[in-house]
Structure formats: C-alpha cells, structure tokens
Amino acid sequence: MATEPGHATEVTTAYPLPPKYFSLYTDANVAEFPEYQRDRAETDKAQDAFSKAVTAATAGLEDSSKNISASAGSAPKYLHPPRPIEGAYSMFGADHTTDSKLKTLRELGIPQFFPDGPIEYKPVLKNLIQSLLADLHKYLEILGTRTEEFEPQKDRIWHLLQNIHHVINEYRPHQARDMLCLVMEEDIRKKQNMAKLLQEFCAQTREEMQQAQRELISEPDISREEMEVDKSPDHATDSSDATQVSSSLERYKQLQRRLAEKAKSVI
Amino acid sequence: MDRVSQLQDLLDKTVQDFATALLEIQNNAPPVAVDPSIPVTFVSAEQIQAQSEAVQAIVQNTIRSITTSTHQMGLLIDSLPGIDLSQQDQFARLKALDEENKAADQALEDAVAEANLLMRQLQAGIGKST
Secondary structure, X not given: OOEOOOOOOOOOOOOOOOOHHHHHOOHHHHHHHHHHHHXXXXXXXXXXXXXXXXXXXXXXXXXXXXXXXXXHOOHHHHHOOOOOOOOEEEXXXXXXXXXXXXXXXXXXXXXXXOOOOOOOHHHHHHHHHHHHHHHHHHHHXXXXXXXXXXXXXXXXXXXXXXXXXXXXXXXXHHHHHHHHHHHHHHHHHHHHHHHHHHHHHHHHHHHHHHHHHHHHHHOOOOOHHHHOOOOOHHHHHHHHHHHHHHHHHHHHHHHHHHHHHHHHHHO | OOHHHHHHHHHHHXXXXXXXXHHHHHHHOOOOOOEOOEOOOOOOXXXXXXXXXXXXXXXXXXXXXXXXXXXXXXXXXXXXXXXXXXXXXXXXXXXXXXXXXHHHHHHHHHHHHHHHHHHHHHHHHHHHHO
C-alpha cells in the first residue's frame, strides 16, 4: 500500500498487509453506498475525513475501525475511494514519484554531448554513434599501451551510451505522433471508402426502385382475386399477369433486404 | 518490434559484442614469458600458434560484426518514422488530418442518412403496393 514518504512501515513482510479500513466493507454498508453517492455535497468532506482516518489508522491505533467510525459519523461515507496520490510516494519500501517525465541528462548527473533545446535527431544520432566507435578504438589503444587512462575512457564510453539512449528515448514522442498520423490517415481512407460504397449502392438501388415502379405503373389494374395464382391449366394465361405483378413486389422486397444488409455491413 | 527499439537493441548488441570479444581475447591470449631466461614451456609451440589464430579469428569476426551493426544503425536512423519532419510539421499535419477526419465523418453520416431515407421509401413503396 502507498504511504507518505518518510513514514515507517508497520510490519516488514514479503507482501503488504491489507489496509485497516477493509473491515468497513460489510454487506450492510455496501448496500447503503449508492444512496450516499447520490448526495454529492458530502463527497469532499467525506474524502478529507477519510484521508485523516486512514492516516490515523496506519499510525498504529489499536481499534482503528471504531476510531474511523467515531471520528466522522456514519460508516458508508468511508466507502468512497481516496483521492489518487500526486507527487512522491513510498511503495514496498521504495520511493517513487507520479511525475513520469523523462529527466534530462544534467538532472541525472551525466555529461551531455549534444546541444540543448530542439535538436535534429538524424545528425545528432549519427555523430554520437561515430564518436562511440572512435572511443571504442581508442579504448583498445589504451588497453594495450596506456592502461592508466583505462577508467576515464571507460566512463566516457558509458556516458556516450547513455547520451545515445537518451536521444533515442526523446525521439519516442515524435515516433508516437507519426504513428498517430498514419492511423488517422488509414481511418479517414476507410470512412471515405465506406461513404463512397454506400452512395454508389444507394444510387443503384434508387435506379432499380424506379425501374420497378415503372413496371408496376405499366401493369394492368388487377383485382385481388385475380392476383391469386391459380395453378389449373385453364387459367394459365391470367396467372402469368398476376405472376408479373407479384414478381415486381418481390423485387421491391428484395431491394429492401439488400439495402438493409448493405447498411448493416457498412455500419 | 518498432524501429526505435531495434536501434536501441542494435546499439546494445554492438557494445556487448565488443566487450565479449575483449573477454575472449583475454582468455585465449597465448602466455608470454615474463623473463627471457625463463621461457614458457607448459604449452607447446603448436598450441601457442592455435591460440594466436583463434585470437585473430575473434578479432576478424568482431570487426565484421561491429561494421555490420554500424551500417545497420545508420540505415535504421535514416528510416526512423517521421525523421525528416520537425515537431511543428507534425503538429500541422495532425491538425490537417483532424479536419479531414471530421469531413469524412460528416460524409459517412450523410451517406447513412441517405440510405435510411431510401429504406423508408422502399418500405413505403411496398406498403402502398400491398
């Protein structure tokens, strides 16, 4: 569990103990929580009271759950999660910080071999790599002839490597932006294709619908009884007219199905 | 693996190869007499010759490996994504793409609306016919 830096941990174990306020999470309290959540005015007061109660609990009070309840009122208020920590914190005995910005070489105490400010990555990287090769060659010379200069040369090679890695790490946001541009271009292309396909299909469907309408209009006016297809041989001629009308309807229905399927596949 | 990570791995590999070669040369180096009056006798001349040849082979391999790695690093640097664009160019490109994305969204919404309208017309047409 994260604590303020400088506070001693209670027990040194391989895995941390659960926080003391876990005893508040009873079934009854959890059931009351949604009602509490609706009352937004008390949220901030509850959070501040909770933070103080947690600090008191982790300082080693004996009956921490009773103290937590007694210090600020009804138990459900303490079910609200604490605010995220900002700045420095201690976890598993090590100090960390929420600030994840890449530190400069000067902040890390490493000599910098490239200029400050915005740099051109290509020439700087190539120069640093050439310097590294030259220094490796010089290192061989020193190992053979001037062994007293071994340590400074080894340090220089180490600093060069750190410089190169630092420049490459500083390049990563640039790489991320370029990747974002590629993803957006692909996304735009897909949307434009989909819109174009849908428009073409709609134009085609409209054309077929108008064709079907024209066919329907040009058909003779047939009554409902005559539209029923009679399979007997005597009525073969009349049934062909009814079949033509029903086939136009079928075409309409088919057009509707095709349009629905196309819309589903696009969306 | 992305090119930036490949570059970092290649850099580490180059220096690692160099360090490994130094260690192997040190381990395979033939013994040298400290005093001319006390010659080295625990190894034969043939063994010394073999060790020298092994050291030469290590040196040649390492030189080849480092040269290849350096060349590959140069190629990777030249092909890093967006290497020829400055930060301002990237921001301008992102802004333009954002506008294009909004236009593409609008075009797709219009196409879907047109399709829905056509669907309703078809349904109405079928309803009237029946």
